[in-house]
Amino acid sequence: MPTHFKGSLKTIRSLNAFINLMRASESVIGRLQKRLSAEGLTASQFGALETLLHLGPLCQTELGKKLLKTDGNVTMVVNHLEKRGLVKRVRAGEDRRFVSVHLTPKGRALIQTIFPRHAGAIQEEMSVLSVSEQEKLRNLCRKLGRKNKMIKKEIIK
Amino acid sequence: MPTHFKGSLKTIRSLNAFINLMRASESVIGRLQKRLSAEGLTASQFGALETLLHLGPLCQTELGKKLLKTDGNVTMVVNHLEKRGLVKRVRAGEDRRFVSVHLTPKGRALIQTIFPRHAGAIQEEMSVLSVSEQEKLRNLCRKLGRKNKMIKKEIIK
DNA sequence: GTTCAATAGTTCTATATTAAACTAATATTT
DNA sequence: AAATATTAGTTTAATATAGAACTATTGAAC
Numbered sequence: 109m110p111t112h113f114k115g116s117l118k119t120i121r122s123l124n125a126f127i128n129l130m131r132a133s134e135s136v137i138g139r140l141q142k143r144l145s146a147e148g149l150t151a152s153q154f155g156a157l158e159t160l161l162h163l164g165p166l167c168q169t170e171l172g173k174k175l176l177k178t179d180g181n182v183t184m185v186v187n188h189l190e191k192r193g194l195v196k197r198v199r200a201g202e203d204r205r206f207v208s209v210h211l212t213p214k215g216r217a218l219i220q221t222i223f224p225r226h227a228g229a230i231q232e233e234m235s236v237l238s239v240s241e242q243e244k245l246r247n248l249c250r251k252l253g254r255k256n257k258m259i260k261k262e263i264i265k
Numbered sequence: 266m267p268t269h270f271k272g273s274l275k276t277i278r279s280l281n282a283f284i285n286l287m288r289a290s291e292s293v294i295g296r297l298q299k300r301l302s303a304e305g306l307t308a309s310q311f312g313a314l315e316t317l318l319h320l321g322p323l324c325q326t327e328l329g330k331k332l333l334k335t336d337g338n339v340t341m342v343v344n345h346l347e348k349r350g351l352v353k354r355v356r357a358g359e360d361r362r363f364v365s366v367h368l369t370p371k372g373r374a375l376i377q378t379i380f381p382r383h384a385g386a387i388q389e390e391m392s393v394l395s396v397s398e399q400e401k402l403r404n405l406c407r408k409l410g411r412k413n414k415m416i417k418k419e420i421i422k
Numbered sequence: 423g424t425t426c427a428a429t430a431g432t433t434c435t436a437t438a439t440t441a442a443a444c445t446a447a448t449a450t451t452t
Numbered sequence: 453a454a455a456t457a458t459t460a461g462t463t464t465a466a467t468a469t470a471g472a473a474c475t476a477t478t479g480a481a482c
Contacts, residue, residue, distance in 0.1 A: 115384060122388040125399040125406075126293070132406035133290035134333055136283070145440085150467065169430060176291055181469055183432060188467075205430040205477050227272060231279040236408050242282040245405045249282075249289035251393050302470080307437065326460060338439055340462055345437075362447050362460040 136233050143229055147222050152177065152185045154226065157194065157211065157219040165210045167200070194218060293390050300386055304379050309334065309342045311383065314351065314368065314376040322367045324357070351375060 115123075141151050149157070152175065159174045160166065166174070172182040186209055189195040194215030200206040211219070234242055272280075298308050306314070309332065316331045317323065323331070329339040343366055346352040351372030357363040368376070391399055 115381075119384055119388050121396065121399055122391040123384060125391055125394070125403045126387045128403045128406035128410065129286075129290055130294065131333075132409040133286055135410055137287065138333070141440090152468065167430075176288075176295070177468090178470055179431065180433075180471075184468070203430085203478070207431070224272075227276055227280060230283045231276050233409070234279040234282055237282070237405060239278065241405055241408070242278055244401060246282045246285045248394060248398055248402045248405070249285035251398070252289040252390070253285065253292055298470085309438065324460075334438090335440055336461065337441080337463075341438070360448070360460085364461070 139233070140226070140229055144222075144226065147225075149222065150185075152181075153189055153194075154219075154222070156182075156185050156189060156209075157215060158223060158226075160195065160209060160211045161216065161219045161223065165198070165208045167206045167208055171209060189215065296390070297383070297386055301379075301383065304382075306379065307342075309338075310346055310351075311376075311379070313339075313342050313346060313366075314372060315380055315383075317352065317366060317368045318373065318376045318380065322355075322365045324363045324365055328366060346372065 137151070144151060144154050155175050156171060159171060163174070168182045168186060169179060171186075172179055175182070177185075186195060186197065190197060193212055196210050196212055198208045198210055200208050237245060294308070301308060301311050304311075312332050313328060316328060320331070325339045325343060326336060328343075329336055332339070334342075343352060343354065347354060350369055353367050353369055355365045355367055357365045394402060
């Protein structure tokens with residue numbers, strides 16, 4: 109699925125790498141989302157529960173940073189999870205602006221059941237790559253992520 | 266940003282590769298989306314216009330396949346673009362179920378202006394990787410994509 | 423210590439997204 | 453040829469998402 113754009117070799121090479129990166133992540137995430145949907149969770153809901161399971165209770169802003177989502181978005185996702193009794197909001201005593209989001213026993217049981225299956229599906233997805241290919245992919249992606257942080261710092265400055 | 270999950274080495278390696286793939290694509294797409302938003306287009310709208318520019322008029326189902334989006338979604342995106350006068354729907358004569366989506370002169374002018382800037386931004390994003398790293402990334406991502414197609418065929422069978 | 427600035431969350435608006443139910447047109451089967 | 457199945461697109465419902473305006477709380481500066 110190469111680009112049909114006519115441009116310099118350098119540009120075309122960048123676009124091709126970009127397109128394949130997007131296609132790969134979109135198609136993998138698409139299949140995983142279908143699995144999660146069958147378990148009754150959206151990708152964001154799963155991500156929130158998984159983060160709370162592995163990192164413990166977090167305030168919403170922290171949760172948003174981990175999930176790379178906006179504050180308003182986190183409010184929505186936590187609302188849905190709270191309505192289903194999977195998490196609860198706790199006003200932290202010190203600074204009453206903060207809301208600590210906790211897993212309920214029900215939420216913990218659910219994510220502990222689903223997470224291993226999800227991890228298995230991911231392992232299955234990645235199994236088309238050899239061990240060294242997986243490591244290579246990881247390192248290349250980390251470089252793209254590092255650029256991210258540099259740019260953010262520049263913007264903040 | 267390694268996983269905090271305790272599992273087998275093989276599982277953890279898969280999860281790490283997966284997480285970095287997702288982070289990289291999300292952070293790159295996030296920055297590009299902000300640029301597009303400043304130009305007045307969403308990512309999907311841009312994708313649709315770009316596809317029509319480089320592949321010519323397409324029916325909505327074909328457009329959806331290119332964009333990896335569902336039919337209902339394409340209807341929405343084309344609605345928005347049509348409302349702004351950037352595309353127009355044309356009933357193809359033969360089979361009256363098909364709607365051919367065309368760029369209008371206005372839409373063509375817009376995407377021809379924005380696309381080179383967007384391509385430049387992508388080139389800038391990918392410039393943290395060397396030429397050979399970009400090729401390597403592309404090939405690894407293509408493998409993940411190929412798995413996709415195999416699975417689809419199996420499901421169809 | 424009162425005003426101003428920063429922070430945490432919520433709400434609102436607009437668009438995206440999927441899945442499922444639905445309509446219209448065409449193709450297939452008997 | 454009539455019944456059935458398939459296909460293209462629309463509509464609807466539920467959730468996601470970003471961004472902007474807003475509230476409430478806390479911190480800083482004068």
